[in-house]
Amino acid sequence: MKRSLIVGLIALVTSISGYASAETTLEKIDKSGTLIIGTRTGSPPFGYVNKNNEWVGFSIDLVEKAIVPALSKKLNKPIKLDKKESAPQTRIPLLTSNTVDLIAETMTDTQARRDQVDFSLTFFVTGAQFLVKKGTPIKGIESIAGKRVAAQQGSTNARIIRERVPSAKLVEFPDQPAAFQALAQGQVQAYTNDGIQLAGLKAKAPKPDGWAVVGEFYSYEPYGMALRKNESDFRQVVNVGLMDAISSGLYFEIYDKWFGAKGELPYALTAEAKRFLQMQVVPK
Amino acid sequence: MNYQLNWSVLWSGQTGGWLLQGLLTTLQISLLAWLIAFALGIFSGAMRTAPLAPLRWLASAYVEFFRNVPLLVWMFFWYFGVPPLLPQVVQDWLFDHGAEFWAGVFALGVYHGARFSEVIRAGIQAIPKTQLEAALSTGLTVTQAYRLIIMPIALRLIIPPATNETVNLIKNSSVALTIGVAELTFQTRQIETYTAKAFEALLAGTLIYLIVCLTVATIMARLERRLAIPGMIAPGHEL
Numbered sequence: 001m002k003r004s005l006i007v008g009l010i011a012l013v014t015s016i017s018g019y020a021s022a023e024t025t026l027e028k029i030d031k032s033g034t035l036i037i038g039t040r041t042g043s044p045p046f047g048y049v050n051k052n053n054e055w056v057g058f059s060i061d062l063v064e065k066a067i068v069p070a071l072s073k074k075l076n077k078p079i080k081l082d083k084k085e086s087a088p089q090t091r092i093p094l095l096t097s098n099t100v101d102l103i104a105e106t107m108t109d110t111q112a113r114r115d116q117v118d119f120s121l122t123f124f125v126t127g128a129q130f131l132v133k134k135g136t137p138i139k140g141i142e143s144i145a146g147k148r149v150a151a152q153q154g155s156t157n158a159r160i161i162r163e164r165v166p167s168a169k170l171v172e173f174p175d176q177p178a179a180f181q182a183l184a185q186g187q188v189q190a191y192t193n194d195g196i197q198l199a200g201l202k203a204k205a206p207k208p209d210g211w212a213v214v215g216e217f218y219s220y221e222p223y224g225m226a227l228r229k230n231e232s233d234f235r236q237v238v239n240v241g242l243m244d245a246i247s248s249g250l251y252f253e254i255y256d257k258w259f260g261a262k263g264e265l266p267y268a269l270t271a272e273a274k275r276f277l278q279m280q281v282v283p284k
Numbered sequence: 285m286n287y288q289l290n291w292s293v294l295w296s297g298q299t300g301g302w303l304l305q306g307l308l309t310t311l312q313i314s315l316l317a318w319l320i321a322f323a324l325g326i327f328s329g330a331m332r333t334a335p336l337a338p339l340r341w342l343a344s345a346y347v348e349f350f351r352n353v354p355l356l357v358w359m360f361f362w363y364f365g366v367p368p369l370l371p372q373v374v375q376d377w378l379f380d381h382g383a384e385f386w387a388g389v390f391a392l393g394v395y396h397g398a399r400f401s402e403v404i405r406a407g408i409q410a411i412p413k414t415q416l417e418a419a420l421s422t423g424l425t426v427t428q429a430y431r432l433i434i435m436p437i438a439l440r441l442i443i444p445p446a447t448n449e450t451v452n453l454i455k456n457s458s459v460a461l462t463i464g465v466a467e468l469t470f471q472t473r474q475i476e477t478y479t480a481k482a483f484e485a486l487l488a489g490t491l492i493y494l495i496v497c498l499t500v501a502t503i504m505a506r507l508e509r510r511l512a513i514p515g516m517i518a519p520g521h522e523l
Binding site for chain 1: 360364365367368375376377379380383384461462464466471473475476477478480482
């Protein structure tokens with residue numbers, strides 16, 4: 001009995017260590033037939049739960065309509081999409097622990113982050129600003145010294161405020177809804193996040209006119225989809241998917257659906273941003 | 285594995301002092317909450333066993349209401365639910381002076397007060413009824429009997445479960461990070477996001493919690509041995 005137990009344990013350990021040896025993401029998706037992404041549940045319109053209780057968003061649509069088809073074509077089988085919730089402090093651990101294969105939310109591509117993960121092409125461009133109650137004297141990063149400012153823990157915005165305006169009283173919340181609630185009730189006087197996310201919050205608020213998104217972009221925030229390092233094949237598929245979507249016009253259809261005049265959150269694509277996106281598409 | 289260990293992020297550079305700050309905040313919030321919980325627990329536990337029905341009912345309402353709702357919900361209640369009920373002047377003052385911290389203290393204290401209450405009630409009920417009767421027959425009022433006779437014995441009896449509750453309270457202080465309190469768990473995540481050294485940060489946080497809780501448990505165990513009442517406790521095996 002004791003001997004078979006030891007043999008069983010050795011077999012278990014070797015089988016586990018055998019499994020843990022490098023399996024690429026493409027192999028993993030091929031085996032399971034599913035692409036698992038991490039995305040947000042409270043960041044309209046990139047990833048949120050809408051009135052009909054559906055988990056939708058711009059980032060989710062991009063994956064569903066541009067990347068999953070590219071994956072299916074590459075692996076020659078239909079691929080399903082599975083979504084898991086991610087937030088600034090959990091998204092990199094979710095990725096490195098293999099719980100998700102791709103982070104498709106509102107993650108800024110930065111050099112520091114590229115030390116830990118790889119990024120796809122930039123799929124959206126914005127910058128950091130402040131959301132305040134209409135009428136407050138706060139006009140931008142120059143007026144927040146000494147004020148109470150909410151930010152999301154783990155975001156680039158919190159880091160920049162900490163460095164550039166150390167006298168600002170930063171209160172970091174785990175997620176956007178809590179930070180917005182604190183702003184609404186007065187616990188903080190401003191909430192900082194990427195301009196587009198603030199515009200989304202404002203549009204979805206019960207009284208959108210009571211809020212104002214103020215300040216020049218105090219940081220450049222290019223959004224990219226994060227994936228694990230050393231996965232060139234998977235990254236190639238993701239980038240090809242995005243490039244095909246941009247060159248075929250599908251990207252702009254999806255953009256229009258969410259950010260167009262009749263979209264969830266009107267946010268016109270500047271000519272400069274459009275050119276930037278198009279120039280990311282390298283020749284075939 | 286591509287991960288490079290770098291332990292120095294825990295004590296040097298931008299992230300160096302964060303763990304210590306987090307630990308101090310955790311200790312502060314835990315101590316203040318513990319004092320509230322202990323006070324509430326003693327009153328509520330005594331009231332639960334009082335001869336007067338309205339007092340018993342009041343205490344039961346407190347206990348059942350507060351312990352049957354998750355602590356996380358209470359955190360949001362005290363931080364988002366209570367301030368709008370206060371006058372604007374008080375609100376403004378509060379928000380400028382650490383509203384997050386105090387909301388955390390009260391949420392933790394009142395919740396654990398309900399749990400302490402049950403622990404103390406068990407201690408009181410373990411005392412033979414004859415003690416209270418004898419105390420009353422010597423002319424003491426009920427309040428005096430509780431204060432001078434029952435409570436001192438009950439408190440010495442419930443040191444093991446009280447240790448459990450105290451350690452729980454210290455660990456539950458981490459829930460305060462959801463309302464923006466920069467305590468130890470918050471700081472380990474902060475270090476992780478700034479330096480990507482998840483393993484070092486989380487291991488350090490784990491060890492610090494372990495050391496704090498084990499220290500508390502050891503002190504309480506010493507107290508327990510010194511304050512054991514001969515004849516009232518079955519002798520167990522010493523650790």
